[in-house]
Amino acid sequence: MIKVFGLANASTTPAPSRWTPAVSSDTCIVPTFLTVWCAIVVLPLLVLFAYSFFDTQFYATVYRPSFTTWISIFQSGRLEVALRTLRIALTVTAIDLVIAFPFALWLAKGSASKGTKAIVIALLTIPFFLDLSSRTIIWRAIFDQHGTINTTLLDLHIIQAPLSWMLYTEWSVHFGLIIASFPTMVLPIYLALSIIDDSLLQASADLGATPAQTLVRVIIPLAMPGVMAGMLLTLGPVLAAWIEPAMLGGGFVNLLSNSVESAYTSLRYPVVAALSTFVILLLAALLVILLLVARRFGDAMSTFRVMRS
Template identity: 35%
Template sequence: MTATNTDIVYVAGQSAPAKPSFLARNRHYVLLLPGVLWMLVFLVMPLLMMLYVSFWTQTTFAIHSTLTLKSWVTFFSSDTYVEALMRTLRIWLIVLGLTFAIGYPTALFIGQFVRDKTVQTILLVACVIPFWTSFLIRVLAWRPMLGREGAINIVLMKFGVISHPISQLLFTELSVIIGMVQIYVVFMVGPIAFMLARIDDSLIEAARDLGASPMTIFRRIIFPLSLPGVTVGAIFVSVMVLGEFATSAALSGRKVNLLGNIIVTQVGSLKWAFAAVAGVVLTVVMAAVIAGLLRLVDLRREL
């Protein structure tokens, strides 16, 4: 008998091969199950619960599970909440731009101009040295630097740059921006430096041999290849800045209220519905920002 491609030939005396078990046939789903359960329990369910609570009826001294849109109407009709949202977005854009403007040249120097891997590692470790101390200490350390009698005013007056102390450096929106940029710039440096260090030197050498100028090499080769790092760094900075409340409270004297500060205040006042509304709005903003950044580059393909 001649066996075709679709025939199964069994040797006499041998049994048919065993059918794979259910676990063997679906092992990839089994491996995914713990992660999916974790995301459902600790991410999806809390978000759904927060959305549900945002529709509860909030009174001055109590909250009831009766569903209503009153808290949502109050949020978007209140100048305080809307201004906090707009201020959060404005500070996020400023901090994101400044961290990129400071972090990219730093990462470019580490990733392209420093060729020794050991020196690169040392410089990257030096960037994270501030993280060896408490976050709150790093924030509060700016107070003696930015105050009227602080180090910055003393130095500027000593060199004759100013004739009297600058009072706008502390307890203003500027102080919040300065603190956030210093704290989060390292999250922009790391991913960009990692991507720059991966660029093949032969690409740059070939471009030079073809007569490309340094600016052309940067514009056509270096920057496009570093975009995944820029995207990752921008996501890190965006998520942390949009959810900020400690830096603004410490460096602005509670004069600059971000959306995170609104949430903390409402939770402290036991106004869970208002806090849930602000939390949902903040989550939607974060999701929109991340989705927009991910459209810049296909991270799964680039990384």
């Protein structure tokens, strides 16, 4: 009996592995990923930052450390251009957020059928497969003094003269940027809202919360990861946008991207590096502000914490 029990215990004990790797896969993957990431992302940014401290003389780069390029940026009127770019970027992001959040909430929690969701999401993804310049030039044909809107209003005798403010103004640039960045704002918010458990909303209603209270205390905090992602995906491209200001601004609305293009065509590469570095620092500052604002609504990863609990 002792031998039998001994055999039974031996049979149920798992056999030791014949081969155990000396180094785990995570130990190799993480350093490799960090090395590749530093080589592809961090190193070019450091080179860009270092290049901004060079100077340009007679259309040639002088590889000598100097603050001349940075000083010239803030003394040549580009500070006003930077403030205009920041104002337009924040305005476009705010308008997109105000429009996209109710739309994403309806799409995630209020639409009647899955077919409606599929059609709307497909329509939102179509712009990603189209060239931005081809999408933007359409608005020139619509907003031009001889375009669709002005021609229709003139034929209906609603206006006596074409509306000149509809094109080559800040209004047209705002409109083009809002339309172009709307899908990148609404899709992350929709994803964050769609994974919120409906039982949480029902529990809020059962506890006597009004729809407004449920929105402020439940939905918005849980949707903050999507809101932050949408704002970042909107702020970054808008700060660096140059197609919309060029086509819809007509040279009358200059942004930092237009200054970068002008410096590049005139072979002033240190100025290009300084302006690009300034945009990156500006975006980083806005990211810090967004993180501080997100903390007002709780942990930014609260959505996934709720899903795990």
